[in-house]
Amino acid sequence: MLIRVATRGSALSIRQAEIVMRRILEFNPDVEFKLVIVRTTGDVVLDKPLYEIGVKGIFEKEVNLALLRGEADVAVHSLKDMPAQISSELTLAMTPPRDDPRDAVVSVRGYTIDSLPSNSVVGTSSLRRRGFLLSIRRDVVVKPIRGNVDTRVRKLMGGGYDALIMAAAGLERLNVNISVNKIDPLLMPPAPGQGVIGVVVRRDREDLLKVLRRSNDEDTFREAIAERAFLSRIGAGCHVPLGGLATINGDSMDFVYGVVDPDGTSKFTGMVRGSLSDPEGVGRRAAEELLSNAHELVSRLMKNP
Numbered sequence: 001m002l003i004r005v006a007t008r009g010s011a012l013s014i015r016q017a018e019i020v021m022r023r024i025l026e027f028n029p030d031v032e033f034k035l036v037i038v039r040t041t042g043d044v045v046l047d048k049p050l051y052e053i054g055v056k057g058i059f060e061k062e063v064n065l066a067l068l069r070g071e072a073d074v075a076v077h078s079l080k081d082m083p084a085q086i087s088s089e090l091t092l093a094m095t096p097p098r099d100d101p102r103d104a105v106v107s108v109r110g111y112t113i114d115s116l117p118s119n120s121v122v123g124t125s126s127l128r129r130r131g132f133l134l135s136i137r138r139d140v141v142v143k144p145i146r147g148n149v150d151t152r153v154r155k156l157m158g159g160g161y162d163a164l165i166m167a168a169a170g171l172e173r174l175n176v177n178i179s180v181n182k183i184d185p186l187l188m189p190p191a192p193g194q195g196v197i198g199v200v201v202r203r204d205r206e207d208l209l210k211v212l213r214r215s216n217d218e219d220t221f222r223e224a225i226a227e228r229a230f231l232s233r234i235g236a237g238c239h240v241p242l243g244g245l246a247t248i249n250g251d252s253m254d255f256v257y258g259v260v261d262p263d264g265t266s267k268f269t270g271m272v273r274g275s276l277s278d279p280e281g282v283g284r285r286a287a288e289e290l291l292s293n294a295h296e297l298v299s300r301l302m303k304n305p
Contacts, residue, residue, distance in 0.1 A: 001031045006063050006072035009037040010148045015173050016197045017076045023096040027214040036072040038063045064090055067202055074208065075200040079193030079224055084232035094199040094212035098220040099169035101195035101245055102182045103129060106156065107163035110179040116140055120162040123152065127262045128241040129165040132188040134264025149174055169195040189243025189258035189269060192227035196220060219248050222279040226255060229283030234291065240301050244286060251276050255286040259294050268294035
């Protein structure tokens with residue numbers, strides 16, 4: 001069987017596709033692959049923070065269109081970039097084992113959040129990372145930064161920033177050789193799906209669904225289902241500074257969540273525990289708790305991101 005794999009053209013995206021292909025081969029040794037590179041709006045528009053572009057699924061939509069047009073068989077995504085709602089003709093069918101879901105402080109000097117000097121310039125274009133960082137360290141300066149992982153690290157090395165806040169998973173997948181200090185999810189709840197690679201397929205491709213199900217990591221998939229249920233219940237897009245992380249703990253699932261104002265002045269964080277057998281229920285319960293306790297903040301952020 002030949003599987004055409006749609007992905008973006010960045011080094012990280014191609015690396016993620018390679019991880020998926022290796023995982024599928026492990027359980028389906030007779031398959032072959034062809035990469036289909038898709039250029040997305042998020043790859044083209046680099047002069048604005050993502051939240052200013054105002055398009056949902058800015059890295060996902062065009063890649064999934066390749067499936068709908070019959071140009072590819074599966075699509076590979078960073079799950080944190082995939083909206084809770086995708087085309088009804090498509091489904092999330094597989095997740096390889098999750099990489100580290102945490103955010104990280106990236107710097108030349110080995111800074112942690114606590115050790116950043118006052119007035120340090122910290123790069124991120126994520127409203128969530130910006131808000132949680134400023135809620136902890138109001139004495140730093142947050143400056144937008146765009147581009148792929150290598151581009152951002154180059155800008156850091158060039159002296160334009162004292163540190164960056166980035167996803168630990170992307171740095172590890174690319175073996176970036178620079179100081180990385182992970183941030184406690186209770187301080188900075190990661191984006192739902194962070195550290196997860198998602199594989200999307202058409203619902204009517206039963207042949208592919210069988211192949212992907214054999215290759216699926218069940219624990220990661222349960223965490224992904226919980227986090228996407230959380231996102232779906234709240235109804236927020238990627239522009240809302242929202243975090244949610246599901247973690248399996250024996251027969252239970254813990255779910256850390258949080259929301260923050262982009263200026264760091266208001267935030268709410270919490271945790272729920274539920275049954276591993278009902279990941280969707282755990283995610284929805286976390287969302288209900290957040291909406292109940294921070295309704296005014298969430299409503300304001302959804303109206304005025």
